[in-house]
Amino acid sequence: MTSTALSERPVTATTNARVRTAPPSADAHPGVILAVIAAGAFASLLLWWHDTPAVNGLGDWLTNAGRITGLLAGYGVVVLVALMARIPPLERGIGADRLARWHARGGRYTVSLVVAHGLLIIWGYAVTAHTNVISQTTTLLVSYPDVLMASIGGLLLLGVGLVSMRAARKRMRYETWYYLHFYTYLAVALAFSHQFATGADFMTNATARVVWGGMYAAVAAAILWYRFITPVRQALRQQLRVESVRHESPDTVSVVVSGPRVHELAAQPGQFFRWRFLTRTMWWASNPYSLSAAPLPDRLRITVKTLGDHSAKIGRLRPGTRVIAEGPYGALTPARRKRRKVLMIAGGVGVTPLRALFQALPAERGDLTLVYRASSAVDVVFRDELEAIASARGARLHIVTGHRRDLGSDPLSANALTRNVPDLRAHDVFVCGPAGMTAGVVRALRSARVPRHQIHSESFEF
Numbered sequence: 001m002t003s004t005a006l007s008e009r010p011v012t013a014t015t016n017a018r019v020r021t022a023p024p025s026a027d028a029h030p031g032v033i034l035a036v037i038a039a040g041a042f043a044s045l046l047l048w049w050h051d052t053p054a055v056n057g058l059g060d061w062l063t064n065a066g067r068i069t070g071l072l073a074g075y076g077v078v079v080l081v082a083l084m085a086r087i088p089p090l091e092r093g094i095g096a097d098r099l100a101r102w103h104a105r106g107g108r109y110t111v112s113l114v115v116a117h118g119l120l121i122i123w124g125y126a127v128t129a130h131t132n133v134i135s136q137t138t139t140l141l142v143s144y145p146d147v148l149m150a151s152i153g154g155l156l157l158l159g160v161g162l163v164s165m166r167a168a169r170k171r172m173r174y175e176t177w178y179y180l181h182f183y184t185y186l187a188v189a190l191a192f193s194h195q196f197a198t199g200a201d202f203m204t205n206a207t208a209r210v211v212w213g214g215m216y217a218a219v220a221a222a223i224l225w226y227r228f229i230t231p232v233r234q235a236l237r238q239q240l241r242v243e244s245v246r247h248e249s250p251d252t253v254s255v256v257v258s259g260p261r262v263h264e265l266a267a268q269p270g271q272f273f274r275w276r277f278l279t280r281t282m283w284w285a286s287n288p289y290s291l292s293a294a295p296l297p298d299r300l301r302i303t304v305k306t307l308g309d310h311s312a313k314i315g316r317l318r319p320g321t322r323v324i325a326e327g328p329y330g331a332l333t334p335a336r337r338k339r340r341k342v343l344m345i346a347g348g349v350g351v352t353p354l355r356a357l358f359q360a361l362p363a364e365r366g367d368l369t370l371v372y373r374a375s376s377a378v379d380v381v382f383r384d385e386l387e388a389i390a391s392a393r394g395a396r397l398h399i400v401t402g403h404r405r406d407l408g409s410d411p412l413s414a415n416a417l418t419r420n421v422p423d424l425r426a427h428d429v430f431v432c433g434p435a436g437m438t439a440g441v442v443r444a445l446r447s448a449r450v451p452r453h454q455i456h457s458e459s460f461e462f
Helices: 013-017 030-050 057-083 088-093 098-127 133-143 147-163 174-180 183-198 204-236 309-314 348-360 383-395 416-420 435-447
Strands: 238-248 254-256 272-277 287-290 300-303 322-329 341-347 369-376 396-401 427-434 455-460
Touching: 030 057, 030 088, 057 098, 057 183, 057 204, 088 098, 088 133, 098 133, 098 147, 098 455, 133 147, 147 174, 147 183, 183 204, 204 322, 272 300, 287 348, 300 309, 300 348, 341 348, 341 435, 348 369, 348 383, 348 427, 348 435, 348 455, 369 383, 383 396, 416 435, 427 435, 435 455
Parallel strands: 341 369, 341 427, 369 396, 427 455
Antiparallel strands: 238 254, 238 322, 254 300, 272 287, 272 322
16 A cells, blocks of 8 residues: 655645644743753752761762762753653753753763762761771661662662663664663662662751652653553554655655544644554564654654664554554754744655644745755755645745765855855744764754854654
8 A cells, every 4th residue: 555645635724723732831841941950950959968067078078078069969860751751841942852852961960970979979988987998888788778779779870871872872772772661760779768768968857858858750741641642542542554655765754643532632743752563573672763744633644764773664554554653753843943034954754743843834935945955955854845845835945965075165165055055144044964963954054153052853763
């Protein structure tokens, strides 16, 4: 069974308006969330200050430095888990791409704090007890309640941090990296009781225990609700199935998924879902793929480039296969558009969400421009669809193929963009593609003096 391109049934502005969307006031603002995170870290320091009347001697200084790093580490893991809890206001207001960057950066800080906490506490106790570090380590592990469990949790967290390093990520499949991250939950669980059993700031402070425990409980509830209960409820209600599969290029395939209640998902052009195809070899994997066409009340389309085992199997899906779609996620939506003129810059498979936006964004003739960068002509997908959309909407389409050495210059440099896009600084700019390409384009736009608040970007990187 072959698929029918969704562009043959375009979503008009009227149709799109009938899809339910969250009110803008419900979305989180990045600055506000960062301020809340900083306030929580400051409150953790105040807790230590309140419970520490004086610090005397080297051993006491080292031990209290360990207490501070321990408090910040305990707070940090809660923030890390909350950022990846898939809470809708965070996903819509900040975007999965930016949340992932915050999570990665915070993970490095938190793992460093965990390591520093362990080393400083051991060193401080050893100095105070006038013993060596090895002997003190044995005493802590054997004699202090829950320290052994916390140490195992810390090692698990360190292991997750190591496999998340860029060099390690490049050598493993997405599915392996994804499931190794679940050990973070186990690490947090193992370390939690240790904080109350031996943490000087909680042993005699009932209010601190209630607030700290409530923070952990709230994040655990969010994880349980948004990452487990909601997807199951959504799957049972939606009853999604593969309608059709079509090859767009030798290594790219589009899948149309249909269901009677698709409109209830309130998906927006530019967003993505985490898809689980219920076949014998694919049911266990949940992978993120963007919508590649404006959503219809009864159908969604994704387009996937073969980059690994899971994506390779998608081209062999059969119509009728049951599907679980978790989402929608992502902030690269029409709501980000604030100016009349819009420029979209796509790189490689990053064209998928921008193709949906290219179809759906309201615009007058000449207000909409799409620049699509691909390595070669064979890598270009949706050429006919994009040309049809551009012709029907009076939009400009520039497909640029070839390597820089063959082109003689970078077609996405600040000079090239300024030269080829009139009034560049008057545009809202949507950028999507591989991480390196996206970062380079954002730098070029800033060099061309496009205001940062007019640049909306997402990169394809786990």
